[in-house]
Amino acid sequence: MADVFLRHLRKSYNGVNAVEDADFHIRSGEFFTLLGPSGCGKTTTLRMIAGFAYPTSGAILFGDRDVTALAPNKRDIGMVFQNYALFPHLTIGENVAFGLRIRKVSRADQAKRVARALDMVNLSGYEKRRVHEISGGQQQRVALARALVIEPTILLLDEPLSNLDAKLRDDTRSEIKRLQREMSITTIYVTHDQAEAMAVSDRILVMRSGVTQQLDTPQGVYMRPRNRFVAEFIGKHTLFDSKVLSVHGDMVTVALKDGTKLTGYNRNAAEGVSFTLGASVLAAIRPECFEPAGDREENILVGNVLHCEYTGMSAQYLVFTQGKELRATLVGYLPDASDIGRPMRFCVDTQKLYFLPAEDAQ
């Protein structure tokens, strides 16, 4: 049983909160991600779970055991540090065996398990090498092997891919995900890369300045952001101030500042949105909410095309409208080079238009 409970966890440095009231539950065997921009308190949260930082207030429980005051060496965790933190005075084999040595595993067993762990991360036969004799990507995998070989109940990963190039990132990411699934190990993963978080996580906790913004599945945070920050940080939504014009059954029509009318469903709304007539709401549109306008008249947004890129699969437009820049992706559309610099009509998919509470209502 490796559920992790954070109870009103707070950590302040010199009176400034690095983490505020973190209060959530990480399920046994789950791949859980802490996501947020730099300095939002992800590492601090992870270090409290690992026991390297002591919370200012609140509690941490592993299962029903309160570990808040437990020393890190007694928590049975495996941690991979952002900068690997391999021991430079030991060989790769000795690095991986370190945790086993402490657990008094017999020499023969140690060798076997080290070999297996290195094999798992595709580094068989590297036992005798020194840390500075292998590449950054290999070091990263050694760090992973070192954390996994002790079969910890909880695996903590602090931006483990940040120093790798794009290709290696993808490979290592899938490797981590595969190992996690095979060993069904509770994993807490820290990253500031939303695509990475979406790709591997069972659930994502979005943080900002130490405050929890939203805890949800990848689809949840992507499709149903709870506030402007999550909407912009995760789904790359563009948000427009608008007023509710009319409500017909579950259909809502809003008017943007310049009078443009957009219609969507009232179920596609974050908590706290009120659809009373004349109420202010934010209309949120993701790039893939658009369709080619053709000769349709409803749900049309007009904007000046600033830039257009054709990727084969889709056409990506950068459009200026309502005083801000907006991205629009049209799947299977052939753009016209002469579009640039001209006004163009885009149709917003009624099913995908999303509403957030107006700023002052939050």
Next chain:
Amino acid sequence: MTLKQNDARVKTPIANRPWFIYVVLSPIFFVLLGYVIYPLLGVFRDSFFVNGSFSLAYYKRIFNTSGMTNLQAIWNSLYISVLSVICCGIVGTGLAFLLESFEFPGRKALKAFAVIPMALPSLIGAISFDFLYGSTGIIPRGLKAIFGLSAVPFALKGISGVLVVHTFTMYTYFYLPVSAALRNADTSLEEAASGLGASRRQVFGRVRLPMLTPSITAATMLVFMISMASYTAPLIYGIDRTLTMQIVLSRTNGDLGMASAQSTILAMISVFFLVIMRAYEGRRNYSGVSKGSAIHRKEVKGRFTRALTVAGSFLAVLFLMLPIFVIILISFSANGKWTTQVLPPVYTLNHYVDLFTQTKFLLPIKNSLIMSLAAAAGNVVFGVAAAYFMSRRKFAGRGIVDKLIMLPWSLPGTVVGISLIVAFNIPTIFSFGQVWVGTYYILPIAYFVRHLPLVYRSTCASFAQTDASCEEAARGLGANWFFGFFRVVLPMVAGGVASGAILGLVQGVGEFVASILLYTSKSMPISVAINQQMYSFRFGTACAYGTLQIALVAVLLLISERLKGDTASGPI
């Protein structure tokens, strides 16, 4: 599973309370308080008390214009120090420019030997100069014999002797930083300046010199401080009227209060220059923003000039090595047989045989080794602990701890010696209720205090280069604090620890200034033995000791070089 928000606060473990770090640090504070602060405050206090009542009598005596001895001593100390700075500056900076700006045959050899004086223990250095260039020295007598003169053509004595010895032993404080600055200097800057039409003199004055100013300023302060603190050279050349000599004389006459007052003045001057030097140290590294091309050295051309430079380099290397040669030579000369001859006439191996067979002669060697090792061991424990907490933990008061550790190193050995006498000629808690003065323990303590920052600084440098999260990684893998510290943290900084410890040993083996104040017949170290042998004209024995000292230092420095190959961290 319901927990109230403030539950955790109630059971905050002791190790996570904010004050806990100070409990852990208390041994470090104890050492600093007992062996640095308390003795120095004692000196300060004693300088104001005569027979238990407050009085300015000592200071009145010092600044009394009719007696003059003390004023003259202060004046001499200052005057010698200023001249030493000038001489060292000219020699050190000049040599740096010569070796870094010109390419000539013999350059490499000269460069390698230029740092030899640093390895020479101070007493041996001063004595060798007297043997070589004094009025009965080998060189003046040799010249007299060769040219059939009626008197020696020159002789080093008095203040000129002190100055030459100072220059020889301290020019490296200019030479090393200036040549480093020249090597790191961005020559493209100079090229840019001359490209803009600046003359060579302008380039030098406007571009090169300003870049060197920080290193030259720092070196000036350092040499000034060390000259003020110098005791050995004035002793050998009989300049009684310097502050250090007066302090020792006051102490010998049993006037500890006067010694304290004089020490207070000397300490103030040292600290004043230390503060100035520290202020400049921050701006020391001027290495260019753009990694410019390495300095190109001008090739010396022409057969005649090249031959001249070879001869010059040879002479310079010879000059640098002569002190060591002469000590070795005299170590084989029979005592009392060398009178008016140029070179010792009778040679023998007896001194070495005596040194290693007679307990009386062996004792100082054993003492020096044991006491240096004990002090170095203490420095390792203290230095590693202090460096660990200073580098890896945050706590209020770090700046003060750092300065206190550095303080004894920057104070003259004489002052440290007097302060320990003042502190421990009565029983204190820091001496565990014992009187330490007059016992064996006081000397290793003095070495420990004088060399306090050596291991600390080099270990801090190592810590700065190693990854703090390695310790956490070890803890995360299940290691308790001890296992993590001894198996991960310590091995990672071992290079720095070793180089600091070796430097401490080098200093300990050659220590003289504090030793002469504090030794007892049982704890006499090599340097004091050399001084005694010299005093009773047993030059051979003195030099045999000296040779041994040089050999010890050489071996230690070789080991340190070896270790440096493995780790990049260096001392101070």
